[in-house]
Amino acid sequence: MNVTTLPKPPRVGLVSLGCPKNLVDSERIMTKLRSDGYDMSPDYAGADVVLVNTCGFLDSAKEESLEAIGEAIAENGRVVVTGCMGKEADVIRNRFPDVLAITGAHEYEQVVGAVHEAAPMPANAFLNLVPEGGLKLTPRHYSYLKISEGCNHRCAFCIIPHLRGDLVSRRPDAILREAEKLVAAGTKELLVISQDTSAYGVDIRHKAFPLKSGGEVRAHMTDLSRELGKLGAWVRLHYVYPYPHVDNVIPLMAEGLVLPYLDIPFQHASPDVLRRMRRPANDAKVLQRIRSWREQVPDLAIRSSFVVGFPGETDQDFAYLLAWLEEAQLDRVGAFKFEPVEGAPATSMEDQVPADLKQERYEAVMALSARISAEKLAAKVGSTLDVLIDAVDAETGGATGRSKADAPEIDGEVHLRDAGGLRPGEIVSVRVEDADEHDLYGVPFETMAS
Ligand code: SF4
Numbered sequence: 086m087n088v089t090t091l092p093k094p095p096r097v098g099l100v101s102l103g104c105p106k107n108l109v110d111s112e113r114i115m116t117k118l119r120s121d122g123y124d125m126s127p128d129y130a131g132a133d134v135v136l137v138n139t140c141g142f143l144d145s146a147k148e149e150s151l152e153a154i155g156e157a158i159a160e161n162g163r164v165v166v167t168g169c170m171g172k173e174a175d176v177i178r179n180r181f182p183d184v185l186a187i188t189g190a191h192e193y194e195q196v197v198g199a200v201h202e203a204a205p206m207p208a209n210a211f212l213n214l215v216p217e218g219g220l221k222l223t224p225r226h227y228s229y230l231k232i233s234e235g236c237n238h239r240c241a242f243c244i245i246p247h248l249r250g251d252l253v254s255r256r257p258d259a260i261l262r263e264a265e266k267l268v269a270a271g272t273k274e275l276l277v278i279s280q281d282t283s284a285y286g287v288d289i290r291h292k293a294f295p296l297k298s299g300g301e302v303r304a305h306m307t308d309l310s311r312e313l314g315k316l317g318a319w320v321r322l323h324y325v326y327p328y329p330h331v332d333n334v335i336p337l338m339a340e341g342l343v344l345p346y347l348d349i350p351f352q353h354a355s356p357d358v359l360r361r362m363r364r365p366a367n368d369a370k371v372l373q374r375i376r377s378w379r380e381q382v383p384d385l386a387i388r389s390s391f392v393v394g395f396p397g398e399t400d401q402d403f404a405y406l407l408a409w410l411e412e413a414q415l416d417r418v419g420a421f422k423f424e425p426v427e428g429a430p431a432t433s434m435e436d437q438v439p440a441d442l443k444q445e446r447y448e449a450v451m452a453l454s455a456r457i458s459a460e461k462l463a464a465k466v467g468s469t470l471d472v473l474i475d476a477v478d479a480e481t482g483g484a485t486g487r488s489k490a491d492a493p494e495i496d497g498e499v500h501l502r503d504a505g506g507l508r509p510g511e512i513v514s515v516r517v518e519d520a521d522e523h524d525l526y527g528v529p530f531e532t533m534a535s
Contacts (some may be wrong), residue, residue: 096124096203098132098161100153103140106304107168110191111138113168117197122206129160133204134185136196141169147176155182165203167196195254197291198262202297226473226510227274227493228267232260232309236280237287238365240352241431242392242423245280254286257302257309258294264313273473273510274319276492281365283326290456307333314342319473321492322347326365327374338382344489345385347378352392354409355402362395362431372412386490388417393444393450395423396434396513403446410453416461417496418454422447462497472499472515472529486513488525497523504529 097118101111114136115125120437126132136159151172154177157164164184166177171189178184184200214302221228235253264275286292286304293301306322307330313320320343325331327349337343353359356369379385391406410418422443425432438446470518472486475493478492484504491497499515507513507529519526 089311090197092207093126094122094125095133096128097158097200097204098129098134098135100137100157101148102138102150102153103142103168107138107140107190109144110168110193111136112116113193114138117193118200120202121197121344121399123200123204129157132161132163134163134165134200135137135161136165136167136200137169137316139168141164147173151177151180153186154184159294161519163203165196165199166197167192184367190252192256195261195501198263200258201315202262206287223493224475225271226475227276228272229276229278229533230264230267230313231255231278232282232285233279233288237284238281238364239363239430241363241434242395242426242429243360244426244428247428249280252281252284252288252333254288254304256289256294257286257304257312258296260309261296261302261312261316264316268316268318271510272318273512274321274493275313275316276323277310277313278322278323281326282324283328283331284365295398301468307337310337314340319344319489321348323350323492327351327371328365332374335378335385336383338385345382346388346490346492347385348388348492351389353398353402353406354391354413355405358395358398358402359384361397361434362392372409375413384490386401386416387413387417388492388496390419390421391450392421392423393446394439396431397436398423398438398446400480407453410450410457414457414461415454416458416490418458419495420447420450427511440509458497459522462522462523462525465517465525466520467517469516470499470503470527471512471515472527474501474504474509474511474513475510477504477507484529486515488515497525499525499527501527501529 099111099115129135135159137154140146147170154164154166158181166184166187166266169190170177172189174187177187185203188195188199199234208251233252235250235252237252239246285306291303291305293303295301302308305365310320314337314516325347334343337344352362352364359417382526440506470488472488474484474486477484484501484507486499488499513529516531517527
């Protein structure tokens with residue numbers, strides 16, 4: 086009889102100081118670690134790592150916290166510090182340079198991540214209820230990576246800030262840790278999402294955080310994108326507003342660190358409509374900038390969405406939008422008819438556009454963007470593209486995938502014939518044979534990576 090011996094899970098010791106609020110934080114952290122499979126240790130000797138949850142309310146409490154850290158270092162040596170004294174990381178590091186990690190109060194994700202790093206769970210299918218990369222609703226080969234929550238803008242048609250609050254950015258080191266795990270678990274494409282990716286880090290003043298590999302990373306879209314690009318997966322940026330610093334991610338695309346793809350929700354082009362929409366980064370020179378981006382990265386694909394029939398949108402505004410779209414030659418365009426939403430300022434604006442006019446304008450935008458898309462895709466016939474395989478059809482022997490210009494669910498697809506032997510998640514080189522308004526058709530001729 087074969088007997089499987091289960092590896093022992095790591096054990097965590099805890100020293101919790103301070104007030105009941107700190108105690109509740111300790112309980113939350115330990116509950117999460119327990120659900121991740123960790124055991125608790127009642128003493129220093131049996132712990133693989135000791136967590137000290139500090140208090141910094143008074144000088145005497147700070148001194149008590151420092152003494153507790155010193156004792157844990159002396160008795161065990163592997164110490165993670167969290168709690169109020171996390172704000173005074175320099176004081177702790179000066180006195181105890183061997184501390185493994187320091188996180189602040191309520192930084193649950195970070196402190197749990199630090200314990201995972203200090204005492205990794207052994208990979209074991211019998212012990213780990215949740216795979217390394219977390220539970221996913223997407224296929225294994227692509228993953229959404231949320232970098233912030235909420236939004237500081239107040240667009241007139243949107244209630245997201247009301248529902249989710251102002252921008253709260255995640256720490257870049259925690260995002261990178263999550264991304265590394267996803268890539269290790271088989272993710273080939275990281276889709277960076279947020280309400281406003283270009284504003285990432287504004288709330289934490291683009292602070293720099295240490296990386297475990299050495300050096301540091303700033304909480305800033307460009308810096309985070311560069312680090313994500315080093316992980317070896319495709320990195321696709323969504324919901325990027327055209328703030329001036331967006332120009333700095335274009336060289337990362339030229340270097341191949343980030344996919345040549347920008348999802349910019351322009352929503353309109355007419356300066357009057359954009360002003361009434363209260364849109365961020367309402368830049369009159371955006372067409373010029375798009376031209377400059379394409380000079381640097383000729384295969385850059387730009388996707389955007391537009392709202393037609395916003396209150397007060399005149400025939401001139403709409404004509405401006407159509408002319409702008411013709412000039413911008415965006416690769417992918419989604420259009421929406423303005424819909425009043427309870428609680429959004431635009432709902433009670435005067436000059437609501439009649440439904441039949443909205444429909445007419447919607448159809449005009451869709452027809453124009455379908456024509457532009459068909460022309461752009463036709464120009465790819467005969468070229469060779471890298472395609473990430475999403476699905477294989479055993480019956481027909483074909484497969485469906487996406488090029489670097491196609492985000493899952495929202496953009497087009499590449500349909501392959503003769504895809505024998507391919508598997509989802511593989512990246513293959515494909516010769517494009519045909520195109521229609523949205524999709525490409527081709528044949529693989531070389532497996533690039535598995
Ligand atoms: S539409 Fe405007 S307010 Fe709403 S999430 Fe986007 S940027 Fe923020």
